[in-house]
Amino acid sequence: MQSLKSEFPIFETARKEGKPLIFLDNASTTQKPHCVIDAISGFYTGYYANVGRGLYWPATAASSSYDQAREKVRSFIGASSKKEVIFTSGTTDAVNKVVNSFLLPQLKNGDEVLVSEMEHHSNFVPWQQACESKGAQLKVIPLDAELNLNLSQLASMLTSKVKILAITAISNTLGVKNDLKSIINLAHQHNIKVFVDAAQLPLSEKIDVQKIDCDFLAFSGHKVFGPTGIGVLYGKQALLENMSPLAYGGGMVQKVSIDETIMADLPSKHEAGTPNIAGAIGLAAAIDFINLVGVEEIGRYGAELRKYAVKRLSEIEGLTLLAKEAEGTAILSFTMEGIHPHDIAAFLAEKGIAVRAGHHCTHPLMHKLDIGGTVRVSFNIYNSTEEVDLLKNTLDEIKSFFL
Ligand code: PMP
Numbered sequence: 157m158q159s160l161k162s163e164f165p166i167f168e169t170a171r172k173e174g175k176p177l178i179f180l181d182n183a184s185t186t187q188k189p190h191c192v193i194d195a196i197s198g199f200y201t202g203y204y205a206n207v208g209r210g211l212y213w214p215a216t217a218a219s220s221s222y223d224q225a226r227e228k229v230r231s232f233i234g235a236s237s238k239k240e241v242i243f244t245s246g247t248t249d250a251v252n253k254v255v256n257s258f259l260l261p262q263l264k265n266g267d268e269v270l271v272s273e274m275e276h277h278s279n280f281v282p283w284q285q286a287c288e289s290k291g292a293q294l295k296v297i298p299l300d301a302e303l304n305l306n307l308s309q310l311a312s313m314l315t316s317k318v319k320i321l322a323i324t325a326i327s328n329t330l331g332v333k334n335d336l337k338s339i340i341n342l343a344h345q346h347n348i349k350v351f352v353d354a355a356q357l358p359l360s361e362k363i364d365v366q367k368i369d370c371d372f373l374a375f376s377g378h379k380v381f382g383p384t385g386i387g388v389l390y391g392k393q394a395l396l397e398n399m400s401p402l403a404y405g406g407g408m409v410q411k412v413s414i415d416e417t418i419m420a421d422l423p424s425k426h427e428a429g430t431p432n433i434a435g436a437i438g439l440a441a442a443i444d445f446i447n448l449v450g451v452e453e454i455g456r457y458g459a460e461l462r463k464y465a466v467k468r469l470s471e472i473e474g475l476t477l478l479a480k481e482a483e484g485t486a487i488l489s490f491t492m493e494g495i496h497p498h499d500i501a502a503f504l505a506e507k508g509i510a511v512r513a514g515h516h517c518t519h520p521l522m523h524k525l526d527i528g529g530t531v532r533v534s535f536n537i538y539n540s541t542e543e544v545d546l547l548k549n550t551l552d553e554i555k556s557f558f559l
Pocket of ligand 1: 183184246247248249276278279324326327328353355356376
């Protein structure tokens, strides 16, 4: 796996005061391999044109690449049809679109929406605001003492008032993975639709939307080696067909007259305007890269680094690991007694080690834990046990500097 680092040009070029970049902020975003950068620049330099309109060759080539990108995403998440794959600008955009087109038209005073206590603000605020606008209630499924989702509490909250359950696959702060299949199965027993925030899932395990039977699922390209500004909304075909368009404009219509507009079929119906063509092409290259390395291999490597980090950081007295026992993810949060997370992150940054400190867009979780923030490290295929050792040694230094 070590040799794969050379696939990421940033590690050859990026130096601060001669120090190499040690990038442990992969839950926030991932670095880009050569093949993704080349695919994007190849589009702009080789066959750039708009999609779905022109009959001249760069336009047909661009359209065909855009269509192939959708097919790659379909296969990547195990959807049964390309009609179920809608390109968005990211996870946040996808959540907002489902809120606006699926939830709001049916939400009434007294209805409920369920989210969990570990949600990222992107999978919390849009649902909360929708509830507020209609006099509905946002209910929050609590976590247990080990910071896992409390499934028996969840079961007791599933009533006929609930219009949708929105749940993250993996907590971006704790690295806790939820048992999606059981959660979705429970919700479906009560006829409740489930939206899965899969922003942290694609590099952890192979996604199979048919197997987990989710109704909606979303992820972002930039967290899976792809570019920013592109993401995916998966929805079951019948649901996407029944929803009003996520936006109106060109490219999503069959026929327009002064009196009425007949919408295009899926997926175009939900993609108004010129799409992020370069983003989709970059995402397709990222998916090729992931498939070449192997999702399972990537997931295993990240989870092993987390396990190793748990072992090494446990040696530091006064350092508390959160959700220490969590398995199968590459995200680990900790606090250090007497030292502010931002001081830790700033000190690490001086050594060229990139980590994230703060609330990680999970205020409700911080509130539950009664802390202001954590330091979060998150691993990927270009990280190594040597980097974890360096992190551990630098944290020792930080401790003697501040305390
Ligand atoms: N959900 C989770 C669990 C995330 O980790 C993130 C990104 N940190 C998001 C949603 C939002 O993703 P984006 O900013 O790409 O829309």
